[in-house]
Amino acid sequence: MEQPRWLDEREQRAWRGYRRMRRLLDLELARELMRDAGLSEPDYDVLSDLSETPDQRLRLSELADRMLWSRSRLSHHLTRMQQRGLVTREECATDGRGAVVVLTAEGRRAIEAAAPGHVAAVRRNLIDLLTPDEVAALDALTHRVVDHLTGRNGARG
Amino acid sequence: MEQPRWLDEREQRAWRGYRRMRRLLDLELARELMRDAGLSEPDYDVLSDLSETPDQRLRLSELADRMLWSRSRLSHHLTRMQQRGLVTREECATDGRGAVVVLTAEGRRAIEAAAPGHVAAVRRNLIDLLTPDEVAALDALTHRVVDHLTGRNGARG
DNA sequence: AGCATCTTGATGACATGTCAACAAGATGGT
């Protein structure tokens, strides 16, 4: 192991601030979402992704990939959401192994009721606290890190 | 419900990038930490906070507050870490209810072995991908959000 | 002091996430 380059003071502050913000923002958004819409953040994310697809339906593996979830996690979570009537499963016409997740009417109602308040919470607790330059910096920096972590380097957004 | 101000394109990109980065960075750092040091991120955070205190010991409630964890979570986690020999509990001299968490020699060895690699991973996957301006922006922006989230009580604004 | 009330930390029940194993079906080489 080489001698590590420790973080300097500013880098340390940025790293700690990031982790603290992440935790507090998570807690606050989850709290508001549960209180106002009866949904957890994972619930919201599933419903949100589904509602953005043309037919409100996705192959399970496709949804798992988009959400960066394991298939196991998604399968477990869908079982719970299905019991609450938010989604259903259908067989896949083109692949006998496959399953398709479908948004129910109730699921659609839930996400439409939840979205405005959730967006407002994101604004109030993050976006509106930032200058336009900071929003731009966050956009650029997060996508660079994502590109790095997903292996495709170079593409600048 | 009021008319929501939806996120514009740049804001949406920033928000989605943030969430995607958060997920991928978490996975990568946790993966490396477990592989190289046999520690989970929560393990690392507990050991790290403890090792930074003068006597390598903290009141349970003090540690919970620093980490933004519930006492219940911390108590459960310490039980598991205690079984692995990383920390011990001692009674508090000044408060009969109180408990003090103490870093063991093995815990100290574990955090000292883990830290260089973890810092290197944070550099490689985040800090070194950022320009100095972006590090400064991240510092400023995260602390502003943290201040916002800690500076207010319960009620909606 | 006596009494009510808060604080601290532990605990059990339960919700959620991870991991490995598995069955059924797709895929590709021969």
Added chain:
DNA sequence: ACCATCTTGTTGACATGTCATCAAGATGCT
């Protein structure tokens, strides 16, 4: 077609996090 091998999604065991509750001790009021 045959067979080995990959892919898909489910499942059960287990690790982790949350929530409500509890016992013991501190604190404050009179």
